[in-house]
Amino acid sequence: MRQQHLALCPFLSTSCNPAQRVGRAALFSTSCRLSRAQSKEDVTNNISNPRWLSDLKIRIGKCMTFGLKPDHTIEAAKICQEIARDWRDLIAGSEGYLTGPGRKGLFRQEVVWGEMDSMGHVNNVTYNRYAESARINWAQNFANILDPHHKKEWSQLWTPQGEGLILRSIRTDFKFPMTWPDHVTVMHKLRSKPSDETNSFILDVLILSERHRRPAARCVEDIVVYDYKEGKKTPLRPFMLKQFRQTFELQEQAKKKYGERVRYLTSKVRELEQNSWDRADSVEDFGSAKT
Helix, strand or coil, X not given: CHHHHHHCCCCCCCCCCCCCCCCHHHHHCCCCCCCHHHHCCCHHHHHHCCCHHHHHXXXXXXXXXXXXXXXXXXXXXXXXXXXXXXXXXXXXXXXXXXXXXXXXXXXXXXXXXXXXXXXXXXXXXXXXXXXXXXXXXXXXXXXXXXXXXXXXXXXXXXXXXXXXXXXXXXXXXECCCCCCCEEEEEEEEXXXXXXXXXXXXXXXXXXXXXXXXXXXXXXXXXXXXXXXXXXXXXXXXXXXXXXXXXXXXXXXXHHHXXXXXXXXXXXXXXXXXHCCXXXXXXXXXXXXXXX
């Protein structure tokens, strides 16, 4: 019965590839680190936990290990399938990053062996390079896809011609030591809605590990709008202001949409717990001795 349960859940199945597999010891140990009190936490605060997706997988695994009725097993499988399919949207979208076509800066960029240092993990400088490359692509997406009418103007923003965007500073917070082999997906978002007077803005950057399906690093980029001819800062041009305002509104919509989805999935997992190990009369299913 246990094997049948696992086969229905893609990231719990023993037949899945290593990049999708959650550690068996974490999933199947009855001494799971998630306590009853943690499982009962208010689901509205779930997204504030940076490891919410990993914890959700562990909680589902604990329910399935303990034993679920057939209809609850099907529900668990549906949750697993949605997480496996939409994990980028759930993680990034719930924070306001846009994950649709023409929005990602880098998508499944390969981490190569030469990017690792003597300590055996990706060199810290490489994360800034990921962010830099993704930021250029983010702007080029406006030129090629989102606002082709101003393609020439967008394409010149990263050159010393007329008005451009200059990186004033970048701060990088490393979440875990990423190693080869892996792939990264990198996304940018505007931190605030620009105004007519905006001559600088902040971009938040999310660097996702495809192998581990969680943030490997986060960056904060301070960007200045600079007039090379005048040698000073200048406000955003009207076509940029229009696109950035639209982008910010879409970010807010994505945050609401996927935030609600995360809370819904969390509430469904809580229902699974209440119908398995967290019932007052719960008894663990140790399976059958028959083969």
